[in-house]
Amino acid sequence: MNRIVFVVMVFAVALVTSCNQANKQNSQQNFGSGGGMGPGNFDPEAMMDRQIQQMDETLDLSNKQEKEIRQVMSDNFENMAKMREEMQNSGNGFEGMREEMQKMREEQNKKIKEVLSDEQWEKYEIYQKEMRSRRGQRESGGPGMPPQN
Template identity: 45%
Template sequence: MKKFIFPLMLALITLLSSCKQGNNNNSSAPQGPGNFNPEEMVNRQLEELNKILVFIDDQEEKMREVLSAGMKNMMDMREEMRNGGGDRESMRKAMMQAREEQNAKVKKILSDEQWEKYQAFEAERRSRRGQGGGPGVRPQ
């Protein structure tokens, strides 16, 4: 039995090492904390949204601008808090306010039907993350 443990451990270490190296992101896109790529996240979100909303004209580009700006804003707020720029509750309030402002911009881009689908999409995303409805779900 002892003869099998050492090779098994060696194989496991090799496998874990290669997995970690394979996860390195060599993208030239801007990176956030922990190899988080906001541009890729916006692209994925737009791809999902386009399946649900079916963008017309320049809606996708306008949505990209709003979502990218919102992502940058949220990252900046998180960084500010990490650097001692406020408590968790004040950051939560600021993020909720930023989300409401972003939703107001999104609502101007989308048709009424698209807006309803967008709200449902966002509510479903929040539920997957284990969050409640929040103010962004209310019809405005």
């Protein structure tokens, strides 16, 4: 009897371990191992770090500008999260959410413009157009991307 209980326990531990490993591998395949993006795996801090790093490479931000832009982005992420939660809890779905988020992005850009010099702002506008273009290519199955079904 003790042998049967022991074998069952070993089997249960092996099954749980196997499931955890499979789940971990699946998560890494879908979203990358570095705290990537995706449903349930959204890390605003990591996203801000990436965006600010790209902006710094493009615009050569000062430390003060970097801190101010980080605060603007952080506030925007918080506001968007609140809005998403309100929309989900209200049961109204996501109608109108796109327009509200667009307004929030425009407000964020106004605040970023106040932080940047005129020359940096011009570069930033070009940078944003390039990013939108790249997103459009990914969403439509652009170069190197499989077509979306």
